Amino acid sequence: MAAMIKKVITIVLAVAAAAGVWVLLGGVKALQIKGMMEKFAHMKMPPEAVTAMQAPEEDWVPAIRAVGSTSAVQGVVVSTDQPGIVEKIAFESGQNVKQGDLLVQLDVSQEQAQLRSAQAQLKLAETSLQRQKNLLQNRVSSQADFDSAQAQYDQAEARVQEVSSLINKKTIRAPFTGMLGIRMVNLGQYLQSGAQVAPLQSLDPIYVNFYLPQQSIGSIKAGQDVLVKADGLDDRIFQGKINAVDSVVDEATRNVLVQATLANPDGLLRPGMFVGAEVPLPNSEKRVMVPATAVQFAPYGDTVYIVEQMTDKDGESYTGVRQQVVKVGESKGDLVSILSGVKPGEQVVTSGVFKLRQGSHVQVNNTIEPASSEKPKPEDS
Numbered sequence: 001m002a003a004m005i006k007k008v009i010t011i012v013l014a015v016a017a018a019a020g021v022w023v024l025l026g027g028v029k030a031l032q033i034k035g036m037m038e039k040f041a042h043m044k045m046p047p048e049a050v051t052a053m054q055a056p057e058e059d060w061v062p063a064i065r066a067v068g069s070t071s072a073v074q075g076v077v078v079s080t081d082q083p084g085i086v087e088k089i090a091f092e093s094g095q096n097v098k099q100g101d102l103l104v105q106l107d108v109s110q111e112q113a114q115l116r117s118a119q120a121q122l123k124l125a126e127t128s129l130q131r132q133k134n135l136l137q138n139r140v141s142s143q144a145d146f147d148s149a150q151a152q153y154d155q156a157e158a159r160v161q162e163v164s165s166l167i168n169k170k171t172i173r174a175p176f177t178g179m180l181g182i183r184m185v186n187l188g189q190y191l192q193s194g195a196q197v198a199p200l201q202s203l204d205p206i207y208v209n210f211y212l213p214q215q216s217i218g219s220i221k222a223g224q225d226v227l228v229k230a231d232g233l234d235d236r237i238f239q240g241k242i243n244a245v246d247s248v249v250d251e252a253t254r255n256v257l258v259q260a261t262l263a264n265p266d267g268l269l270r271p272g273m274f275v276g277a278e279v280p281l282p283n284s285e286k287r288v289m290v291p292a293t294a295v296q297f298a299p300y301g302d303t304v305y306i307v308e309q310m311t312d313k314d315g316e317s318y319t320g321v322r323q324q325v326v327k328v329g330e331s332k333g334d335l336v337s338i339l340s341g342v343k344p345g346e347q348v349v350t351s352g353v354f355k356l357r358q359g360s361h362v363q364v365n366n367t368i369e370p371a372s373s374e375k376p377k378p379e380d381s
Helices: 002-041 109-137 143-169 214-219
Strands: 048-054 057-060 063-072 075-079 084-089 102-106 171-173 178-180 196-201 206-213 225-230 233-249 255-262 274-280 285-291 302-311 317-332 335-340 347-351 362-364
Touching: 048 302, 102 196, 109 143, 143 171, 206 214, 206 274, 214 233, 214 255, 225 255, 285 347, 317 362
Parallel strands: 048 362
Antiparallel strands: 048 347, 057 285, 063 206, 063 274, 075 196, 084 102, 102 171, 178 196, 206 255, 225 233, 225 274, 233 255, 285 335, 302 317, 302 347, 317 335
């Protein structure tokens, strides 16, 4: 019995000792965690590296922008008026021609024979008319005979003109100066009346047609400057003037058609090209400009981060950022205009905004700055 009691007491003492050890270890661990929490509470996060710039105030020329397409001032598909067999082709595809240049000659051998016959009849009628005129003056012939001779002469003359006109219609010439397209006929081919020969487009000057919303009608008028850029010709800016604003607004889109005329001496613009048009407005104004990378665009409001000196909870001063809601205006190249929210001269973060929040500690490093040009030139465009 005594041995049993001694064994129980030993077990109880072992359990108590183990519990004491666990309590001691738990207390030590709790002190360690507390110490770490106090250490982290006083630890400062390293500053975020960002780029920044002083927000400049620049002259901003407002403009209305639209997309459109080019069209020829004069453009037709040259066609035949009379049927016939192609006897001669006097042009090559893509050739520049002047007004009146021969393009295609149809076979006119039969018409030329008819012309010679008609000219012979005209010569005979002219001789008869002169004879009747002399006889009438000498009162040998009657007025009726002279009138009959005059009518025969007029008919013969009309016949010569008719055959000559038919020959001219089978001689196809360029109706105006321009550039020909792809040839659609071959030598010896029989062409029906109205058969297509080749497109002909006048390229200099050239029209640009684009649509603007009806709200812009009051801001545009004939004579205003237009700047045009075309895909594939990004380095060229073509300048022209508005020559007409349509008198009707499209009921479906509430847009109005605007037509501008551009000089195109090199023929770089071709009819049907997709272009971007910009109509600068006469009234300029001052606006704060920042790179587009500085703006965080969001549905609930666009913001930027402004660098300024701040004080932390311990009263120490540091370089931080303030998140500022802004109203963004038009863009030009890599830059956007700020209508409100940023004052000229304030230091605005231009890159690295995605990792910032209100009050973040930052370090400005402008070794590598984002592009900020009104006329950017992408390397792989």
